[in-house]
Amino acid sequence: MKTITVNGRSYAWPQAPTVVVCIDGSEPDYIEIAVAGGAMPFMARMLDNGANLRAQCVVPSFTNPNNLSIVTGRPPLVHGISGNYFLNPETGEEVMMNDPALLRAPTLFPAFQEAGASIVIVTAKDKLRRLLGHGLRFGQGGAICFSSEKAEQATLVENGIEGVTALVGMDVPSVYSAELSEFVFAVGCKLMESRRPDLMYLSTTDYVQHKHAPGSAGANAFYAMMDGYLAQLDEKGAVLCLTADHGMNAKHNASGTPDVIFLQDVLDDWLGEGATRVILPITDPYVVHHGALGSFATAYLPDSTDAQEIADRLSGLEGIEYAAPKAAACARFELPEDRMGDLVVVSTVHKVIGTRPELHDLSGLEVPLRSHGGVSEQTVPLLCNRPVDTAGRSLRNFDAFDLALNAAQPSTLVQPDP
Ligand code: ZN
Ligand code: ZN
Numbered sequence: 001m002k003t004i005t006v007n008g009r010s011y012a013w014p015q016a017p018t019v020v021v022c023i024d025g026s027e028p029d030y031i032e033i034a035v036a037g038g039a040m041p042f043m044a045r046m047l048d049n050g051a052n053l054r055a056q057c058v059v060p061s062f063t064n065p066n067n068l069s070i071v072t073g074r075p076p077l078v079h080g081i082s083g084n085y086f087l088n089p090e091t092g093e094e095v096m097m098n099d100p101a102l103l104r105a106p107t108l109f110p111a112f113q114e115a116g117a118s119i120v121i122v123t124a125k126d127k128l129r130r131l132l133g134h135g136l137r138f139g140q141g142g143a144i145c146f147s148s149e150k151a152e153q154a155t156l157v158e159n160g161i162e163g164v165t166a167l168v169g170m171d172v173p174s175v176y177s178a179e180l181s182e183f184v185f186a187v188g189c190k191l192m193e194s195r196r197p198d199l200m201y202l203s204t205t206d207y208v209q210h211k212h213a214p215g216s217a218g219a220n221a222f223y224a225m226m227d228g229y230l231a232q233l234d235e236k237g238a239v240l241c242l243t244a245d246h247g248m249n250a251k252h253n254a255s256g257t258p259d260v261i262f263l264q265d266v267l268d269d270w271l272g273e274g275a276t277r278v279i280l281p282i283t284d285p286y287v288v289h290h291g292a293l294g295s296f297a298t299a300y301l302p303d304s305t306d307a308q309e310i311a312d313r314l315s316g317l318e319g320i321e322y323a324a325p326k327a328a329a330c331a332r333f334e335l336p337e338d339r340m341g342d343l344v345v346v347s348t349v350h351k352v353i354g355t356r357p358e359l360h361d362l363s364g365l366e367v368p369l370r371s372h373g374g375v376s377e378q379t380v381p382l383l384c385n386r387p388v389d390t391a392g393r394s395l396r397n398f399d400a401f402d403l404a405l406n407a408a409q410p411s412t413l414v415q416p417d418p
Contacts, residue, residue, distance in 0.1 A: 004109040004115055009073045010405035011405040012412070014117070014198045018097050018239045019188070020400045022070055023226070024063060024124070025206025025372060027052060028381050029214035032204065037215070040359035042231035046240070046385045051408070055382040055395040059242055059333045059346070060296035061246035061372050064097050065127055071107040075334035080104035081131065082339040083281025087300065089338060098127045098135040108401060109199065113143055117198035120191050121145040124180045124205035127284060141242035144191065148183035149175050155202055167342035175216040175286065178208050178222050182341065185229035191237050209248040210289040210370050216253035232262070239405035240385040243397040247377035251352045251369045258362065258369040260346060261319050263384065264299050264355035270310070275302050278355045281374050291362040294373030307342045314358065319351040321375060349376035384408045
């Protein structure tokens with residue numbers, strides 16, 4: 001049987017259309033509570049007959065590093081995407097990490113395309129599109145890769161498809177809406193029907209999870225919507241594997257205001273104004289979700305500073321779960337050292353790290369802050385619509401394609417326990 005090797009991992013050729021879904025910000029409770037309350041009847045059946053596993057995501061538990069890990073099968077140390085945002089040491093500028101030039105490893109899609117596979121990639125937000133589609137051939141008979149956000153602008157040459165809105169019969173939804181993710185599923189189902197691709201990757205946005213806690217009406221409605229589309233994909237014979245880029249937790253105090261450690265203020269106080277530079281890799285253009293407040297930060301220190309000493313001091317602050325010099329942190333979290341500051345700082349489950357109060361626009365936060373980025377958002381679902389044998393493995397979310405292609409295909413199925 002044909003196998004494809006990418007970044008040192010081997011994948012069996014799909015025997016059925018194989019769909020990996022990254023549900024952005026899907027803390028395990030969202031699905032568990034929705035299933036228990038009857039909001040996800042298909043998922044309830046799927047979990048009974050398939051695989052209901054948990055996996056660890058990449059830290060920083062942000063969108064870009066994890067999506068790229070899922071599609072490369074490797075941690076950021078290998079693919080290079082260490083945040084949504086970083087300080088480019090070559091230019092000294094703070095920039096978004098959505099340029100394929102920053103990618104240090106191929107995704108598994110070009111190798112599959114080269115071997116003859118048809119590929120469909122749909123992402124909610126456009127910030128991921130160029131990274132996910134990097135190295136693919138588009139145009140007639142080529143791959144399809146586009147975002148809901150920019151579906152209207154999709155062209156055959158750049159995205160492998162045009163007329164997307166007519167195909168789904170939905171207008172392009174607002175970038176801040178549950179419908180932006182629904183659009184991903186709706187188009188995924190349409191393309192499963194019309195193209196029946198060998199590989200499909202669907203990636204949603206965490207707009208709903210930033211606003212609504214697990215079990216709330218808003219969350220259950222979102223998961224019920226998703227359930228209908230997943231049932232359709234399953235009905236069409238697809239192998240399904242679902243995971244998340246990261247979890248999500250409440251990050252506010254009792255009065256509902258964000259519980260923030262302003263790290264730039266702390267370091268200015270200790271080392272002098274302007275001596276250090278705090279970078280928040282959660283930063284992206286969609287600040288309404290989170291006001292750039294997450295549980296992970298990195299800081300650049302003056303050459304003369306003892307990073308270990310500062311890390312130890314930070315570790316003693318209330319709300320800091322982890323602080324370490326770059327080398328130790330990058331070894332622990334499998335991150336590229338040249339894209340991290342001298343210090344890595346992670347806050348506890350209900351706290352976030354900011355720079356200075358005046359640098360965070362919280363005007364878009366309509367509800368108490370929910371966010372991610374830390375070790376506390378590392379556990380995510382890893383679910384298949386077929387039983388899989390993972391005995392003895394400690395799973396990562398970036399094992400999703402391995403599970404889908406090597407364990408959940410029709411010929412590799414394990415028998416469920418009687
Ligand atoms: Zn995310
Ligand atoms: Zn988010």
